[in-house]
Amino acid sequence: MLAGSIIGAMIAGGIAVNRLAVAEEAANKNEQLLTQNENLGTENNILARDKQILERDARQAKQAANNSKIEAEKSKQETQQATQNLLAAQQKQQVALQEAQVAQSDVRTAKQELDDAEQLAQDAEAQLTRARQGAQLERDGAFALRQWQQFPNIESLLVAMKAGQNLHEIAKQLADDEAYPAFSPILALDSAVRENMPEVNQLKGHTQSVRSASFSLTGDRIVTASYDNTARVWDAASGKPLAELRGHTDLVRIASFSPGGSRIVTSSNVVTARVWDVAS
Numbered sequence: 333m334l335a336g337s338i339i340g341a342m343i344a345g346g347i348a349v350n351r352l353a354v355a356e357e358a359a360n361k362n363e364q365l366l367t368q369n370e371n372l373g374t375e376n377n378i379l380a381r382d383k384q385i386l387e388r389d390a391r392q393a394k395q396a397a398n399n400s401k402i403e404a405e406k407s408k409q410e411t412q413q414a415t416q417n418l419l420a421a422q423q424k425q426q427v428a429l430q431e432a433q434v435a436q437s438d439v440r441t442a443k444q445e446l447d448d449a450e451q452l453a454q455d456a457e458a459q460l461t462r463a464r465q466g467a468q469l470e471r472d473g474a475f476a477l478r479q480w481q482q483f484p485n486i487e488s489l490l491v492a493m494k495a496g497q498n499l500h501e502i503a504k505q506l507a508d509d510e511a512y513p514a515f516s517p518i519l520a521l522d523s524a525v526r527e528n529m530p531e532v533n534q535l536k537g538h539t540q541s542v543r544s545a546s547f548s549l550t551g552d553r554i555v556t557a558s559y560d561n562t563a564r565v566w567d568a569a570s571g572k573p574l575a576e577l578r579g580h581t582d583l584v585r586i587a588s589f590s591p592g593g594s595r596i597v598t599s600s601n602v603v604t605a606r607v608w609d610v611a612s
Contacts, residue, residue: 462502466513469499473516477523492520533571537564540583548589553610555596557587563598565610577608 476492495517502513535545540559547554547568554566563577563584577587580600587598589610596608 462505462513465498465502469495469502469514470516472498473514473518473520476520477516481523492517492523496521533568535564535566535571535573537573537576538562543584544586546588548593549591550593553589553593555587555589557584557598559583561600563587563596563608565596575610577606579606580604 472491472495476495479487479491499514499517535554535556538556538558538560543557543559545554545556552568553574554568555563556566557563561578561580561583563580564573565575565577566572567574577596577598580598580602581604582601585599585601587596589596594610596610597605598608599605
């Protein structure tokens, strides 16, 4: 009976030990589960914090993207405005350049008009001077003519010759199509010559007007220059032609002998002068 009780007690004790071991194992498992739950909670907290950080970073990135978009749109508008300003400046520059060109053209035109006005003033002054000289020559010639008609002497002849020489000097400055400024000196000389100096010869041969005539130093020859582009040499005594000097392509203005009489120089209207050997 006792043995049975002991055995029963031992069995009960073994069962109790087993239950205790099971309970300890269950407690350990519960403790492990609690630790795992705590770890999971910590990880969840970390994940939640990381999520918050990611969400915050995403919001900041989105805000930065919006700011960049706004800045890009602003830069685009500024670029467009700068382009418009540049085009406006280029247009103003083009207009200013055109105005400068017009101004330069106006300056050139004004300068040309000023030059033309000055030339007209000079021409008018020259014409006025010639007119005054012509009027004076006309008075001198008329006076010489009256003097000769009233007192046909050497003094009256010298007055007529002086008026004729003055007329000759002025005539050198005239253009080919300009009229003589006075004729009374010519009339005075003509009257004196015709009445007191008989004509010796007429030198005929030129086909157009004779521009000048002069004696050689010895007085035996005469050279004439004509509008027919030639100069001619004449025998002063007989009036016969001795030579015809051809070569000029325009009217011959003047011809004269050299001091020795062996050469003749002629001057043309085309800025050409020629020297001729009279012997040849």
